[in-house]
Amino acid sequence: MSRRLPRPSVVFTIIVLLCLYAPIVIVVLYSVNKDEALLHWEGFTWKWYSQAFHDDDVRKAFGVSIQVAILSTLISLVIAVTAGLWWRRASRRARRAVDGLTFSRIVLPEVVFALGLFVLFRKLDIALGVGAIVVGHVVFISAYATIIIQTRLATMNDTLEEAAADLGASPWRVFRRVTLPALAPAVAVAALLSMTFSFDDVIASQFLGGPNAQTLPVLVLGKIRLHLTPEVNAIGVGLMVITLLSFTIAGLIAMLRPTGAGSVLGLGRRAR
Amino acid sequence: MSAGPTQAVSEPATGAAVDAGRTPAVALIGLRRAYGPVLAVDRVDLEIADGEFFSMIGPSGCGKTTTLRMIAGLVDPSEGRIEVRGRDITRVRAYKRPVNTVFQQYALFPHMTVFENVAFGLRERRVGRAEIATRVAEMLELVGLTGRERAKPAQLSGGQQQRVALARSLVLRPEVLLLDEPLGALDLKMRKQLQMQLKRVQHEVGITFVYVTHDQEEAFSMSDRVAIMQHGLIQQLGTPQDVYQRPVNEFVADFVGASNRRYGEVTGTSAAGYEVDLAGIGRVPAAGVAGMRPGQRVCALVRPESVELAPSASGWTTVSACVVDLSYLGPQVTCVLETPGDEQVTMSLRSGMIGALAVGDTCEIGWPHTALWALPADPQAEDAPAADAGAAPE
Amino acid sequence: MQTTRPAAAQTTPPGAEQAPSRAVRGLGRHTLALPSLGWTVLFFVAPLVLLVLYSFGTRNVLTYEVEFGWTLQNYSDVWHGLYIDALLRSLALSAAATFACLLIGFPVAYTIARAGRRMQLVLLLLVMVPFWTSFVVRTYGVFNVIGDRGPLQQLLKALGLVGGDIHLLFTPVGVGIGIVYTYLPLMILPLYVALERIDPALLEAASDLGARPVRTLLRVIVPLALPGIVGGCVLVGIPATGEYVIPQILGGGKTLMIGNVIADQFLEIGDFPFGAALAMVLTAIVMAILLLVRARADRGETVTS
Numbered sequence: 001m002s003r004r005l006p007r008p009s010v011v012f013t014i015i016v017l018l019c020l021y022a023p024i025v026i027v028v029l030y031s032v033n034k035d036e037a038l039l040h041w042e043g044f045t046w047k048w049y050s051q052a053f054h055d056d057d058v059r060k061a062f063g064v065s066i067q068v069a070i071l072s073t074l075i076s077l078v079i080a081v082t083a084g085l086w087w088r089r090a091s092r093r094a095r096r097a098v099d100g101l102t103f104s105r106i107v108l109p110e111v112v113f114a115l116g117l118f119v120l121f122r123k124l125d126i127a128l129g130v131g132a133i134v135v136g137h138v139v140f141i142s143a144y145a146t147i148i149i150q151t152r153l154a155t156m157n158d159t160l161e162e163a164a165a166d167l168g169a170s171p172w173r174v175f176r177r178v179t180l181p182a183l184a185p186a187v188a189v190a191a192l193l194s195m196t197f198s199f200d201d202v203i204a205s206q207f208l209g210g211p212n213a214q215t216l217p218v219l220v221l222g223k224i225r226l227h228l229t230p231e232v233n234a235i236g237v238g239l240m241v242i243t244l245l246s247f248t249i250a251g252l253i254a255m256l257r258p259t260g261a262g263s264v265l266g267l268g269r270r271a272r
Numbered sequence: 273m274s275a276g277p278t279q280a281v282s283e284p285a286t287g288a289a290v291d292a293g294r295t296p297a298v299a300l301i302g303l304r305r306a307y308g309p310v311l312a313v314d315r316v317d318l319e320i321a322d323g324e325f326f327s328m329i330g331p332s333g334c335g336k337t338t339t340l341r342m343i344a345g346l347v348d349p350s351e352g353r354i355e356v357r358g359r360d361i362t363r364v365r366a367y368k369r370p371v372n373t374v375f376q377q378y379a380l381f382p383h384m385t386v387f388e389n390v391a392f393g394l395r396e397r398r399v400g401r402a403e404i405a406t407r408v409a410e411m412l413e414l415v416g417l418t419g420r421e422r423a424k425p426a427q428l429s430g431g432q433q434q435r436v437a438l439a440r441s442l443v444l445r446p447e448v449l450l451l452d453e454p455l456g457a458l459d460l461k462m463r464k465q466l467q468m469q470l471k472r473v474q475h476e477v478g479i480t481f482v483y484v485t486h487d488q489e490e491a492f493s494m495s496d497r498v499a500i501m502q503h504g505l506i507q508q509l510g511t512p513q514d515v516y517q518r519p520v521n522e523f524v525a526d527f528v529g530a531s532n533r534r535y536g537e538v539t540g541t542s543a544a545g546y547e548v549d550l551a552g553i554g555r556v557p558a559a560g561v562a563g564m565r566p567g568q569r570v571c572a573l574v575r576p577e578s579v580e581l582a583p584s585a586s587g588w589t590t591v592s593a594c595v596v597d598l599s600y601l602g603p604q605v606t607c608v609l610e611t612p613g614d615e616q617v618t619m620s621l622r623s624g625m626i627g628a629l630a631v632g633d634t635c636e637i638g639w640p641h642t643a644l645w646a647l648p649a650d651p652q653a654e655d656a657p658a659a660d661a662g663a664a665p666e
Numbered sequence: 667m668q669t670t671r672p673a674a675a676q677t678t679p680p681g682a683e684q685a686p687s688r689a690v691r692g693l694g695r696h697t698l699a700l701p702s703l704g705w706t707v708l709f710f711v712a713p714l715v716l717l718v719l720y721s722f723g724t725r726n727v728l729t730y731e732v733e734f735g736w737t738l739q740n741y742s743d744v745w746h747g748l749y750i751d752a753l754l755r756s757l758a759l760s761a762a763a764t765f766a767c768l769l770i771g772f773p774v775a776y777t778i779a780r781a782g783r784r785m786q787l788v789l790l791l792l793v794m795v796p797f798w799t800s801f802v803v804r805t806y807g808v809f810n811v812i813g814d815r816g817p818l819q820q821l822l823k824a825l826g827l828v829g830g831d832i833h834l835l836f837t838p839v840g841v842g843i844g845i846v847y848t849y850l851p852l853m854i855l856p857l858y859v860a861l862e863r864i865d866p867a868l869l870e871a872a873s874d875l876g877a878r879p880v881r882t883l884l885r886v887i888v889p890l891a892l893p894g895i896v897g898g899c900v901l902v903g904i905p906a907t908g909e910y911v912i913p914q915i916l917g918g919g920k921t922l923m924i925g926n927v928i929a930d931q932f933l934e935i936g937d938f939p940f941g942a943a944l945a946m947v948l949t950a951i952v953m954a955i956l957l958l959v960r961a962r963a964d965r966g967e968t969v970t971s
């Protein structure tokens with residue numbers, strides 16, 4: 001039997017929620033506002049969207065973002081799945097050591113390791129660009145993916161695999177026919193989250209992209225800082241829709257199938 | 273504690289046990305609680321005497337816990353009044369009421385030690401450090417937990433947790449202690465043990481206990497008086513003996529124990545009270561609920577332990593019957609017999625009384641006239657075959 | 667059973683596991699750790715080691731090349747006004763923002779935790795959805811709101827809370843507002859998880875034993891929600907300390923927080939050794955906080971279990 005809530009806390013919660021949405025709603029409103037100075041509501045327009053759509057910089061940045069997201073996701077998945085399978089059979093001590101490394105890839109300030117990579121690439125004369133961004137993204141994205149896969153594997157029952165082996169399946173066949181199917185939803189969620197994290201990242205993308213490879217968030221950041229035009233709002237809405245969509249899909253999969261992604265979906269979001 | 277009237281207990285039972293002129297410890301007046309359209313407590317009028325061990329029993333959903341929580345101040349009544357020692361506390365917040373509760377799952381604070389749990393309420397009352405120490409120690413001794421002060425609740429067994437919860441409430445010396453199925457989470461053996469301890473503690477501290485349980489045996493073994501509840505109403509109020517031997521309706525009769533049941537009608541009066549005509553038995557004397565008229569449909573019952581083998585004395589009703597089943601339960605034997613008209617009767621005997629009786633034997637059985645108890649038949653129950661021991665459909 | 671193709675050619679190499687000899691099988695099992703370990707060592711540990719080395723090195727003023735050495739000069743330079751200011755400001759701003767998140771988040775989390783099952787889900791979603799939109803754009807949203815002629819100013823004036831103009835954008839307060847806004851969901855979630863687990867019977871018991879609502883909050887709810895409070899503070903405080911994007915947008919051109927100062931040393935000024943020293947100080951602070959929290963949590967655990 002729940003005690004009735006004191007009214008003020010409900011009112012307060014509603015105010016907080018309104019505050020959470022107000023800035024987003026304003027960006028959306030600005031993105032369809034005719035007024036170039038963004039001071040008053042001058043009527044509805046799609047022109048900023050069409051301007052953004054025809055902006056070559058935006059198109060190019062979008063291409064870079066997609067490229068980076070796909071590549072870092074693929075590499076992260078390989079790392080996460082192999083690391084997860086290893087982790088499942090590893091000794092407690094080995095696990096602890098590797099868990100520490102995974103954990104520190106998430107908690108270390110991104111500024112620090114992104115700049116470390118920046119220095120390393122300079123030292124080794126490796127050009128900045130899409131490849132360098134991918135390397136940086138994989139460092140932390142693969143850590144999240146690994147946690148998702150490990151969590152799922154930890155709750156998975158060995159019995160099915162033992163039964164398959166008992167029925168004559170080779171280890172590879174066991175993996176293909178039993179382990180992988182059970183892991184598939186977790187892999188799908190890890191993939192979507194990886195793509196989102198990569199797509200949303202600013203710091204590593206900015207430090208490692210160099211002058212020629214600008215991702216969409218980096219472009220937006222530059223536009224906000226240097227020449228703010230209403231077009232930014234339209235690009236921003238586009239960015240929000242993309243990230244929100246992939247999060248929603250990941251969330252739906254996570255809700256319907258066992259994935260071990262609950263903690264990462266909620267808490268692990270890298271937000272720097 | 274005076275018992276209710278010997279026979280008729282059907283009038284509203286307020287104040288049955290409270291001496292005139294003395295303020296009751298708890299008085300509930302027209303108490304009602306609705307959840308939307310659902311009436312959890314329909315109307316409860318009740319007075320509980322000072323120092324009484326009072327139990328509310330009934331099946332789940334009967335309103336007993338809601339009533340208790342209204343006394344505790346954890347649920348607001350929709351209507352009615354609650355008084356403790358004559359003071360109206362209906363609108364007093366829970367933390368200011370002079371009553372304390374032992375919760376069903378104990379609700380011990382997991383982050384505090386046993387000592388801190390017991391001291392919780394004293395600290396809220398700004399009792400001095402030294403006094404807290406002595407009172408907590410006293411209380412832990414009373415419940416037999418001296419030495420476990422520094423343990424956390426998670427380190428205690430269920431029985432120990434229950435005793436901490438008891439100590440935590442008692443240490444505040446409440447006017448009334450409310451207990452919400454405090455033994456429900458324990459196994460049978462532990463329960464029996466703690467029942468005795470609860471009774472002893474209540475006797476020692478002399479505080480009024482209001483006890484809620486669905487287990488009538490538990491309630492009977494400890495209580496001075498019980499209230500049997502159903503559908504948010506008190507069905508019967510009285511001493512355990514009263515309720516057991518003189519139930520006012522079929523629900524109470526069923527709830528408090530197994531009985532042999534026959535339907536029939538009142539035909540007249542007798543020395544025992546009434547004369548009733550029962551299916552398969554005929555006209556026999558019976559005691560019963562007051563105020564029934566000749567021609568009224570009745571349900572008559574005899575408890576299995578009132579049925580005896582080969583009775584000879586006068587004042588007994590006898591029938592011949594054939595043994596169809598015998599089950600030995602250690603000290604007791606339950607014997608199922610068939611009376612003429614293919615009706616079954618269950619008889620409960622001490623093992624020594626059974627003699628050479630075997631399945632298939634024919635014998636004489638009977639019961640004292642006053643052991644047959646008649647009450648107004650519930651038309652619905654009469655139609656449906658009852659599943660009770662020994663009760664056979666007409 | 668058949669032998670599969672060599673494991674090295676596959677992304678998923680359990681084929682290696684069934685190699686005949688024990689030694690090889692052991693090796694095969696550990697090959698699974700290779701992609702992860704390799705990437706981590708090459709692109710995470712190595713750059714950090716390089717930064718550590720740099721932080722003790724010197725910069726050739728003419729060529730901008732880093733010369734390795736064992737000087738502590740870079741670390742002592744950290745104590746110079748400008749840098750120590752930025753560091754302290756970052757810590758203070760992060761602490762203040764974390765505390766603000768806790769103050770705002772606690773009642774919200776409590777309300778959610780005490781709502782009906784369905785409502786809880788809806789409210790949690792409402793809290794999380796803004797968090798799932800683009801980080802840059804959300805910060806930009808705050809930029810719009812707290813701007814000099816933005817809605818916040820207008821609201822405050824309309825309510826009569828401020829007389830003249832106040833400037834929030836490009837000030838530490840503005841950055842703080844940005845941090846609170848962006849990280850609030852990270853505070854609410856662990857708080858909710860902790861609060862939701864508290865048995866309502868405990869609150870009833872506290873009330874029954876004579877504790878007023880405020881006392882119940884302090885003596886029962888807060889202690890029991892402590893893991894959630896600590897968790898939320900770590901989730902907000904750690905990334906906030908090294909925050910880079912929010913000060914970039916809401917702090918204007920001024921280098922307000924340590925993250926920006928460090929980045930400037932590398933990207934604008936080109937003083938790698940000093941930047942490395944600053945980065946190491948930030949890393950040390952973050953790690954120290956985490957270890958402290960971890961140690962306390964471990965101790966708490968042994969007490970309760």
